[in-house]
Amino acid sequence: MTAKLDHRQAGVKAGTAELGSSREQILDAAARVFATRGYSDASINEIAAEAGFSKGALYWNFSSKEGLFFALLDERIDAPIRALFEMTEAAPADQTMEKQVSRGLAAVLEQERDLVLLFHEYSAMAARDPHLREKYVERNVMLRAGLARAFEARVAALGAKPAVGAEEIATAVIALADGLSIEQLTEPEVVSEELFGQILSLILDGLAARAKGCI
Amino acid sequence: MTAKLDHRQAGVKAGTAELGSSREQILDAAARVFATRGYSDASINEIAAEAGFSKGALYWNFSSKEGLFFALLDERIDAPIRALFEMTEAAPADQTMEKQVSRGLAAVLEQERDLVLLFHEYSAMAARDPHLREKYVERNVMLRAGLARAFEARVAALGAKPAVGAEEIATAVIALADGLSIEQLTEPEVVSEELFGQILSLILDGLAARAKGCI
DNA sequence: TACATCATACCGACCATCCGGTATGTTCCT
DNA sequence: AGGAACATACCGGATGGTCGGTATGATGTA
Numbered sequence: 001m002t003a004k005l006d007h008r009q010a011g012v013k014a015g016t017a018e019l020g021s022s023r024e025q026i027l028d029a030a031a032r033v034f035a036t037r038g039y040s041d042a043s044i045n046e047i048a049a050e051a052g053f054s055k056g057a058l059y060w061n062f063s064s065k066e067g068l069f070f071a072l073l074d075e076r077i078d079a080p081i082r083a084l085f086e087m088t089e090a091a092p093a094d095q096t097m098e099k100q101v102s103r104g105l106a107a108v109l110e111q112e113r114d115l116v117l118l119f120h121e122y123s124a125m126a127a128r129d130p131h132l133r134e135k136y137v138e139r140n141v142m143l144r145a146g147l148a149r150a151f152e153a154r155v156a157a158l159g160a161k162p163a164v165g166a167e168e169i170a171t172a173v174i175a176l177a178d179g180l181s182i183e184q185l186t187e188p189e190v191v192s193e194e195l196f197g198q199i200l201s202l203i204l205d206g207l208a209a210r211a212k213g214c215i
Numbered sequence: 216m217t218a219k220l221d222h223r224q225a226g227v228k229a230g231t232a233e234l235g236s237s238r239e240q241i242l243d244a245a246a247r248v249f250a251t252r253g254y255s256d257a258s259i260n261e262i263a264a265e266a267g268f269s270k271g272a273l274y275w276n277f278s279s280k281e282g283l284f285f286a287l288l289d290e291r292i293d294a295p296i297r298a299l300f301e302m303t304e305a306a307p308a309d310q311t312m313e314k315q316v317s318r319g320l321a322a323v324l325e326q327e328r329d330l331v332l333l334f335h336e337y338s339a340m341a342a343r344d345p346h347l348r349e350k351y352v353e354r355n356v357m358l359r360a361g362l363a364r365a366f367e368a369r370v371a372a373l374g375a376k377p378a379v380g381a382e383e384i385a386t387a388v389i390a391l392a393d394g395l396s397i398e399q400l401t402e403p404e405v406v407s408e409e410l411f412g413q414i415l416s417l418i419l420d421g422l423a424a425r426a427k428g429c430i
Numbered sequence: 431t432a433c434a435t436c437a438t439a440c441c442g443a444c445c446a447t448c449c450g451g452t453a454t455g456t457t458c459c460t
Numbered sequence: 461a462g463g464a465a466c467a468t469a470c471c472g473g474a475t476g477g478t479c480g481g482t483a484t485g486a487t488g489t490a
Contacts, residue, residue: 060465061465133401140398168407206424
């Protein structure tokens with residue numbers, strides 16, 4: 001809700017190159033502070049200071065702390081994931097997919113560490129608050145459905161009925177991505193760039209092997 | 216630290232069956248409150264009230280809010296996982312392992328929802344606090360090593376060099392379990408009892424198929 | 431046994447602090 | 461002038477932690 005319009009468009013102050021509207025600057029700061037402190041321990045004051053503004057500016061652009069956090073989730077997590085999967089719809093489901101997806105995930109994890117932490121907080125809060133859970137689940141359902149269609153296409157080429165349903169595969173693959181994201185936060189060195197793709201390939205090979213009956 | 220002995224042994228007051236020491240009762244209450252509110256939003260007062268005690272009793276048994284939380288993580292998460300894997304050491308790595316492990320995970324997820332939420336909070340805090348990360352990583356390293364040995368035994372039977380290292384497989388399997396645990400918190404209906412085991416089998420079959428060269 | 435002493439386990443009022451939110455003041459642009 | 465876009469002072473409430481007090485039992489001893 002409250003798809004507020006920005007109040008001004010990227011003005012330039014003397015000598016300093018402005019990076020987006022103050023609303024966007026506050027969102028950037030909020031992402032950093034929420035990520036490093038967690039939702040409850042992140043204070044409005046610190047976010048405003050980190051953005052280079054005062055509390056007044058924050059409450060001018062957002063209705064409340066909760067409103068700021070939800071805007072952040074909407075614009076930095078839900079929207080990008082939706083956009084990603086609208087792109088994926090048009091893309092082919094060939095054998096190079098695994099490597100590309102794996103590299104893409106690794107890139108997001110390496111940069112954008114804050115977003116991973118935010119996503120972590122998101123799911124934790126969604127697990128507790130039924131109201132927030134709705135939005136969280138809605139996006140996840142769409143994601144899973146998209147992934148399931150992709151797997152369906154790959155598995156259909158095998159000609160035999162798959163040993164595990166596409167929806168289940170999709171569920172597990174999302175879980176794998178989430179889990180690797182989290183592991184990478186505490187042990188970056190054990191999650192290689194290729195790992196996600198390798199496991200994906202192993203799962204698909206396992207399906208293929210069973211379809212061929214060579215196991 | 217402070218492996219405090221219980222102060223009294225399960226006395227029985229008139230008519231009411233005591234369920235463990237007051238320390239244990241406070242830990243139980245803390246598990247519930249921390250799980251439902253999150254660490255920061257859980258108040259000492261609520262935990263004490265939930266346990267049926269006052270704040271004084273809480274601070275008698277624990278040094279601080281942080282101390283209470285860490286004790287909870289130590290005794291209800293780290294210790295059980297360590298114990299589980301010391302048992303696993305002696306167990307055989309036969310083909311029925313997948314099903315058993317999957318059922319075991321499902322059972323924990325179905326009951327003990329609080330522990331899953333606690334674990335979620337644990338990893339989030341470990342990702343932010345380097346001090347807490349040490350303990351978190353230490354346990355995870357041991358877990359991964361144990362799993363890797365189990366996979367090594369299974370894969371060695373194939374006779375060929377595996378396409379993916381045992382350590383990497385273990386990393387991915389832990390990630391899968393973590394991810395499924397989290398998904399189950401928001402969408403219990405999509406995570407079946409058998410899913411974890413099915414994916415495990417698919418991965419192992421993928422390895423076997425490649426070793427046999429039939430892919 | 432009877433009394434004094436001490437430790438344990440707990441209570442609950444209190445304090446200093448901090449935080450989200452608001453109300454009001456100030457500046458700048460048009 | 462007049463409103464948009466901030467800054468600042470302030471308020472009420474909640475929270476973690478402290479501290480003096482106390483009931484209950486254990487221990488020593490005469």
